[in-house]
Amino acid sequence: MQVLKFGGTSVGSPEAIQAAMTIVQEKIKTDPIVMVVSAFGGTTDALLQCSEMAAAGNESFRELIEAITARHLDAVKKLIPIQQQSSLLSAVKTLCNEIEDLCNGIFLVGEVSLRTRDKLFSYGELISSKIITAAFQARKQPVAWWDSRLLIRTDASFGNAQVDFGRTNELLRDSLFELQEPLVVMPGFIASDGNGISTTLGRGGSDYTAAIVAAAINARHLEIWTDVSGMMTADPRWVNNAKVISAISYQEAMELSHFGAKVIYPPTIQPVMNKGIPVWIKNTFAPQDAGTVIQLESYRNGAAVRGISSINQLALLSLEGSGMVGVPGFSRRLFEALSAENINVILITQGSSEHSICVGVEALFADRAKAAVDRAFTNEISLRRVEPLIVEKDLSIVALVGEQMKSHPGISGKMFGALGRNGVNVRAIAQGSSERNISAVIATRDVRKAINVLHEEFFETTLRQVNLFISGVGNVGSRLLQQLQQQQQYLIEHARLQLRVIGLANSKKIVFNEDGINLSSWKQALEMGIPGTIRDFVEGAIQRNLRNTVFVDITASETVAGVYPLLLEKNIAVVACNKIACSAPYAYYESLKKHAHDYNTGFLFETNVGAGLPVIGTLNDLLKSGDRVHRIQAVLSGTLNFVFNHYDGTKPFAGVVRQAQQEGYTEPDPRLDLGGKDVMRKIMILAREAGARLEMEDIQNDSFMPESCMQGSVEDFYKEMLHQEKHFSNIYEQAKQRGNKLKFVATFENGKAAVGLQEIEPGHDLYHLYGKDNIVLFHTDRYAQQPLVIKGAGAGADVTASGVFADILRATLH
Template identity: 65%
Template sequence: MQVLKFGGSSVANSANIQKVTDIVASAIQKEPTVLVVSALGGITDLLLKTGALASQADETYKTVLKEMETRHLDAVRELLPIQQQSATLSLVKQQFNELDGIYDGVFLLGELSPRTKDRIVSYGELLSSMMISAKFQSLNIDQLWVDSRKCITTNSNHGNAAVDFAATEKNIQSHFAQKPHQLYVVPGFIASDVNNNTTTLGRGGSDYTAAIFASAVRASALEIWTDVSGMMTADPRLVQNAKPISRISYQEAMELSHFGAKIIYPPTIQPVMSRNIPVWVKNTFAPNEYGTLIENNSAVTDSFIRGISSISSISLLSLEGSGMIGIPGFSKRLFEALANESVNVILITQSSSEHSICVGINEVDSAKAKQTIDNVFSYEIQTGKVEPLKVESGLSIVALVGEQMKSHPGVSGKMFGALGKNGINVRAIAQGSSEKNISAVLSAFDVKKAINVLHEEFFETSYKQLNVFIAGTGNVGGKLIGQIKKQFQYLQDELHLQIEVVGLANSRKNLVNENGIDLGTWKEQLQQAPDGSIHDFVRTIISKNLRNSVFVDVTANAEVATVYGSLLEKSVSVVACNKIACSSSYESYLKLKSLAREYNAMFLFETNVGAGLPVIGTLNDLLRSGDKVNRIQAVLSGTLNFVFNNYDGSRSFASVVKQAQEEGYTEPDPRLDLGGTDVMRKIMILAREAGQQLEMDDISNEYFLPQSCFEGSVADFYDEMEKQEAHFRSIYEAAAKQNCKLKFVAQYENGKASVGLQHIPAESDFYHLYGKDNLVLFYTDRYPEQPLVIKGAGAGADVTASGVFADILRAR
């Protein structure tokens, strides 16, 4: 004999019931079958809602009751041939008349006791099972409707009754021996006590009913039919890439169901495990899919973690005090107090010093738990031996489950390392001695992120996903998006890395899509996006709380630079093309570096110096490997190098600068380049990275621009340069007379830095520096005379974007 159970979604309406009928009709060809069914989808909740309305003297309960009756009557008419409907329609009407009488009593008394609740909700399963039984009868199948209340005996704990297995097994075996049939249709969820009062087995109890019957009849198999194709490695509503679990052990299934996996009601496993009865979890709407097989030994797979589950709405109770140390009985009194208030303990952890003990409970029980525990320990609290109970709510438990964990060291380290890298704070930890699960208590806000992080860490062999938010969609930003789009498949295939651009922001608009923005149509999408500031953008990033988040600043905006700290504090890595943050006060620069370390985030700004050239990375490698930087000489402005390589007096200096701006080499305001401010920022950043405390005021700047060029707008600047052409020509001619070239050189030595225009002779490394190229010379203990040289294009949207892209890849 086999047992098949179908849940509420499987019997939600007549169309779904027809699918159930087809599956069962096929199954009974193999062997006799017990069919256990739930109430029609949503009916149990409606029955309870109607009872609550009636107890509050709210006459709208009659409307809800009528709607439920109509739904069942309509289902009968759709399921059965018209000539066979009468008896079942009458039966349904009779059941609803009984319900109406019960609700009237509740209405008059203004009271809804647990016993009455059980009686009311029992009608859901009674009605569905009677209707389905009538359907099989109409098909001339040898079937019998069995009232599970006559078979399953429980205590009188209404709402979650405990089963008397000895009496129940005797009842079921006796019932089936007397009345052999091909099919038995049984209402799930309901039972009765020794006084024949209706009881229920807890929400989800239809699974339990099926397991009880399977154990009693020694079934060949128990099949749980639902609306998903078996158990998954994580909740697919939270994890997009959750994978099906083909085989799992009883113990693993119990752990996952206890920690929130909704596929199977937790008590279901025990009755079938004791008889070694295999359990299949199958999909009513995809019956040919394999599903999940639960049995004594699960198959060995590539992953030693079987699944990840979670429980929400948890409160953490912490009992602490020096008076607990070495004194026996504290734990007993704590758990006794909770048990007396029927508070279920979900998780326990205690420090080895015995100074504290923490337990996780359902949030709804936290108030009464605190009251009773504070009462029990009132003497110890008054005498200062124990602190008043601390209650922390708004928490969840995330559990990593797998029998094979015990043979794989380092699972805990991998788990908590992955969580820590994503800024997920763990409030408490518990691991059983059997090592079948590791449980962590964390903020409910972090649950989705945590489950995705862990799923990626333990199950994603194909790729890791970076969620990228880009501020700035101009020239460099546009090039960066194009490069990410072009390299998307390559990165996934070769580096097992998927970069999802999930956010874009310009000066007016914010576009966010956590499933990824289509990079083929991003411009159109951004135009249609809602208005928003950079602060709105940052608030969205923080509220989305996505794993492996990277914020990329490709602006030159001072306001954007102010948000880095708030992002780093949330473990969002920051990639900055914008030089303003790192060239602000030394204190601010150190603060950002410190936040990155403290919150396990990356703060990367390679393109602050030399665009795509590996200048900062090389400097950091030198220092990390124990070298010491003694002197830096550099041409750090691609703009100034381009200008002085192209200016020969044959055309105006202003026109050459204009060309540089049009070709994308300059800052939006070219005076930042020509005035040396940009170069000052760059040499200061290098000096700071080399370990020198330096401010902008500490850097000397030999200006070559007349002061009048700094006044007014950018347009005024160009006009003034035209007026000052003689000045620029004289600078050029002075260098040419000495057979020198003009280069704007930055220097750092002995803790001091300077920038300025210099005459460069032919023997200098800087002489043969063409176009927009930068050149950096590092003189160190290892390179004292022949410097380490870095040379290449130091400006341009493409190379700058490529440097930003490289930093994004490092942030993974």
């Protein structure tokens, strides 16, 4: 004998019912079947709504009953040949009339008891099972209908009745002994007490009904047919890459279902586990899929963790007080107070100091729990030995489940490390002595992020998803987006990394798309975006609360640089091409570094110096490995190097500068380059990274630019440079006569920094520097005789974008 249960979605429409019937008729060829069915999908919720509306005096319940009736009559007409419909239509109408009579009674008294509600709820399964039985008969399939209320006996705990297994098993075996048909259809969820009064087994109780029947008749196996192809490693509504678990132990399945996995009702496992009956989870709409088998033995699924689940709407109750230390009985009194109110405790955790004890309960019962516990400890509270019960709401539990976790050290550390890196604060922790589950209480707003983070961490074949918010889509920003698009597939295939641009912003508009902005049409998407400021953009990134989030600043905006603390505090990594933050007053620079450290997130700004060259990273590696920097010499302006490599007096100096701007080498305002301010920022950043507390005013600037050139607008700047051409040509000619080249050099030595134009002799490392190249010389303990030299293109949109790209990748590994 085999037992097959079909849930609400599996009998949610005439088409679904026909699919379920086909599955049953195929399987009945090998073994007789008991088919347990739920109410049509959504019917129980509709009946609950009817009772609430009627109790509230809202006569609209009649319209809802009409809709319920029409739905079931329509199913009869689609499933049963017209000549066989009459008696079934009459039976369905009679049952729906009884629903209306019950609701009229509720309406008249203005309240609904649990007993009445159980009676009302029973009609959903009764009607669906009657219709399905008649549909089999219309197919000429021999079938019997069993009334679950006559076979499953419970106590009178209406709403969640407890089964009398002794009497129930006896009734079911007797019915099986008398059975002549190869197929039985029976309603799930419903039962009756010793007086024959209808009871229910709890929401989701149809699974339980099927397990009770399977255990009583010693079924070969139990199949739960639903709308998913088995139990999943995580909720597929939240985790796109969730995978089907092929096999799982009874204990693991119980843990996952207890912690929110909706595929199976938690009490279902116990009856079949006692008999060792395998349970299959199958998909009505994809019957060819293998599904999940739940059985005695646990099999590895590629990882110690079998699955990840969660419970929402949790409240944490904390009993605290110095008077608890060393005094026995506090825990007992706490649990007695909750038990007296029929409040189930979901999670327990207590500090070894005995100063406090925390329990998790459904948020619905939190206020009732507080009143009960405060009453129980009235004396201690008045004497200030115990504080009034502390209640925290808007919490959830996220749980890792796996039979094999106990033999794998480090699972807890890996779990909490992953959550911490993504800014998910853990409020309480519990781990069973079996080490089969590790539970963490977190804010409900973080549940989706937490489950995705943990799924990536423990199921290694899953892509690691990184979510980018990019501010600035000018020359460098556009190239970055082009590079991201070009490398998307490569990173997926070779690094198991999926980079998605979730948000884009320019100075006027912002756009978000949680599925990822199409990088082939990002310009159109931004054009159709909404007006917004950088604060709006940052708020959008924070509110979305996505895992592995990186904010990328490709602007030269002081306002954008001012939002970094907000992002770092939310564990959003910051990649800054913008130099303003790191060259701001030292206190701000230091606070950003501290934020990154305190919140365990990335703050990366490699492109602040040398564009795509590995200057800052190399400096940091030297210091981390114990080397000491004594002197830094550098040509750090690709713009100035380009200008002095191309200026030979045959073309005006202003023309060469304009060429550099047109080719994308200069800052938006070229005076930042020509006046030395940009180089000052860069050498200060290097000095700070080397450990110096420098400010801009501490840096000596030997400017070669006439003061008159630095006044007015950018166009005024170009005009004045033409007037000052003699000044520039004289500087060039003097260097040429001595066989030297002009380089704008930055130095840092003995805690002091300076920038200025210098004549470089042919034998110097800085002499052979062409085009827009930068060069940095690190003189250290280890590189005393010959400096460590980093040299290459130090300007240009492509190389700068590639440096930003590299920082993004580093941020994902933080």
